[in-house]
Amino acid sequence: MIAYLDCSTGASGDKLLSALVDAGFDLSLLSDVLGGLGLGHVRIETAPVVRAGVRGVYLTVDARGDTAHRRWSDIRTLIKSAALPQCVADKALETFALIAEAEATVHGTTPEEVHFHEVGAIDSIVDIVGVALGMHTLGIEHLVSSPVAVGSGTVRTAHGMLPVPAPATALLLEGIPIEGTDLIGELTTPTGAALLRIHAAAYRPLPPMTLRAIGHGAGSRDFARPNVVRLLLGDPLAETRQPDTEDVVLLESTIDHLSGEHLAYAADRLRETAALDVWMTPVIMKKGRPAVILSALVHPADAADVADTFMAETGTLGVRTLPATRRIAPRRELTLETTMGPVRFKISDAPGATPHIRPEADDCMRLARARGIAVAQIEAQLAEEAEGLLGE
Numbered sequence: 001m002i003a004y005l006d007c008s009t010g011a012s013g014d015k016l017l018s019a020l021v022d023a024g025f026d027l028s029l030l031s032d033v034l035g036g037l038g039l040g041h042v043r044i045e046t047a048p049v050v051r052a053g054v055r056g057v058y059l060t061v062d063a064r065g066d067t068a069h070r071r072w073s074d075i076r077t078l079i080k081s082a083a084l085p086q087c088v089a090d091k092a093l094e095t096f097a098l099i100a101e102a103e104a105t106v107h108g109t110t111p112e113e114v115h116f117h118e119v120g121a122i123d124s125i126v127d128i129v130g131v132a133l134g135m136h137t138l139g140i141e142h143l144v145s146s147p148v149a150v151g152s153g154t155v156r157t158a159h160g161m162l163p164v165p166a167p168a169t170a171l172l173l174e175g176i177p178i179e180g181t182d183l184i185g186e187l188t189t190p191t192g193a194a195l196l197r198i199h200a201a202a203y204r205p206l207p208p209m210t211l212r213a214i215g216h217g218a219g220s221r222d223f224a225r226p227n228v229v230r231l232l233l234g235d236p237l238a239e240t241r242q243p244d245t246e247d248v249v250l251l252e253s254t255i256d257h258l259s260g261e262h263l264a265y266a267a268d269r270l271r272e273t274a275a276l277d278v279w280m281t282p283v284i285m286k287k288g289r290p291a292v293i294l295s296a297l298v299h300p301a302d303a304a305d306v307a308d309t310f311m312a313e314t315g316t317l318g319v320r321t322l323p324a325t326r327r328i329a330p331r332r333e334l335t336l337e338t339t340m341g342p343v344r345f346k347i348s349d350a351p352g353a354t355p356h357i358r359p360e361a362d363d364c365m366r367l368a369r370a371r372g373i374a375v376a377q378i379e380a381q382l383a384e385e386a387e388g389l390l391g392e
Contacts, residue, residue, distance in 0.1 A: 001139040004206045006230040007148045010187025013127025014059050015217035019231035020134035022057040023215030030130045036083045049218050054226035056218030061123035072100040091132035098194045102168040124191050145200040147177035151187035169193050174318030177203045202323050209234030249303040250322040256291035266313040273309050274302035338385045357386045
């Protein structure tokens with residue numbers, strides 16, 4: 001099952017959970033989990049509402065006066081003690097960890113010392129655990145989102161009046177396509193931003209699917225346009241794929257705070273990972289500041305690990321993740337015994353083209369240093385020898 005989220009009026013935890021409920025998620029499953037968390041007194045209620053002519057589900061949480069401020073360690077212990085599928089517990093923990101890190105960065109403390117105010121209230125525990133459980137229960141394996149509307153103006157928080165998007169929300173949205181609107185107020189909350197970071201795999205137009213269910217999660221306010229998150233669930237259509245193609249992920253970040261030496265080292269560290277290719281592109285940022293886009297191409301399964309190395313080595317607060325497809329020319333790899341010793345070669349067999357024989361660059365550079373000959377001369381001589389040896 002795949003799904004698409006329309007976040008044209010923002011994203012919050014309650015709207016995302018309400019959309020899942022409207023699409024078929026049974027809330028009694030979440031109530032059972034809350035009982036196991038020691039939150040059996042919490043009541044979740046839903047009601048049909050209309051927002052600018054569109055019907056949706058509006059969700060409220062009644063915690064009966066439970067207003068405790070909890071630390072990240074308290075919430076972590078609470079979730080780990082729950083009878084949850086491991087993948088659900090992991091997603092919920094990852095979501096809260098993101099919020100804790102963002103709040104700690106904004107307020108100059110550590111994640112362990114963050115006191116969760118509005119984001120740590122019972123309703124956010126309900127939202128975060130509920131969304132993870134709803135995604136799992138409905139069998140959503142791949143979630144795609146539209147660009148995310150953030151709103152405008154200011155929002156009142158436990159720390160006073162803050163601009164929209166609030167600082168923690170802005171950090172959590174880094175690397176995610178966002179858009180401003182003429183709607184006043186906070187449309188996307190820290191909880192909503194963190195849930196998107198954890199659950200959404202891409203931000204692009206609606207993927208092809210056979211539509212099976214639709215959910216509308218309504219916000220509390222009424223605007224001139226429908227204040228709902230729309231969730232479309234369906235079965236993916238079989239894609240026609242060109243031969244010799246594969247899915248890849250492009251990771252990139254625009255960097256203007258590192259020296260050339262540090263950037264070169266970071267690129268080398270990325271090349272030591274599972275990255276397929278790494279490169280840098282000079283760019284000019286606003287106000288004429290020079291910067292560099294550091295990019296890495298990876299297989300989807302390696303994207304998270306390479307992104308972690310990306311952030312650790314550069315200190316960037318976000319890495320853009322862009323899905324892509326690449327076509328690969330058929331190729332062979334072999335080692336030939338040449339007049340300079342054993343050398344590795346790559347032979348491309350692109351359709352309709354003459355096979356191209358190329359010696360491995362590392363071997364050419366090694367021989368060039370050892371013999372004091374230009375690497376271009378070494379490469380040309382080895383390619384000629386290989387053609388003779390192979391008769392190609």
